[in-house]
Amino acid sequence: MCSQNSAELFCSVCNKDMQNALALTDRPQARRHLEVAKAKIQSGIDNILCLGWYRWPLNSLIRSIKFHSRPDLCNLIGNWFVEEVLHSSRVLPDAIVAVPTTSWRYLIRGYNQSQLLTRYFSQNLGLLDLSYLLTRSHSYIPQRI
Numbered sequence: 001m002c003s004q005n006s007a008e009l010f011c012s013v014c015n016k017d018m019q020n021a022l023a024l025t026d027r028p029q030a031r032r033h034l035e036v037a038k039a040k041i042q043s044g045i046d047n048i049l050c051l052g053w054y055r056w057p058l059n060s061l062i063r064s065i066k067f068h069s070r071p072d073l074c075n076l077i078g079n080w081f082v083e084e085v086l087h088s089s090r091v092l093p094d095a096i097v098a099v100p101t102t103s104w105r106y107l108i109r110g111y112n113q114s115q116l117l118t119r120y121f122s123q124n125l126g127l128l129d130l131s132y133l134l135t136r137s138h139s140y141i142p143q144r145i
Helices: 013-021 034-043 060-068 075-088 102-108 113-125
Strands: 024-027 047-050
Touching: 024 060, 060 075, 075 113
Parallel strands: none
Antiparallel strands: 024 047
């Protein structure tokens, strides 16, 4: 990933960086994520748990999944996250929900990366997958960063 020689898919430095990126965090912070904070307050949801910070190497892996046809990397991210959860004292949520994608994006990619990750977490952590409750009503500005 970082172009260092390694017998593994990821070198020890990238593995350590991923552990730091996956530091489990309660979100949203009201000042930084106003839209999500408002939805949380109005919905009766008592907590939102974020997969990790959108920074190296997680951001690079997510871009590869989304824009370079690498859905196989969802299992790698999922495994890292499951290991992080299993070694923490965090209380797991009652359910998990994938962010819906647009029909057009699904046709182009052939998959929804959020749904792939959600399915992995549901199967490996025993979480209830409630993704069927959400639909995408329209497209927004792309998230490319």
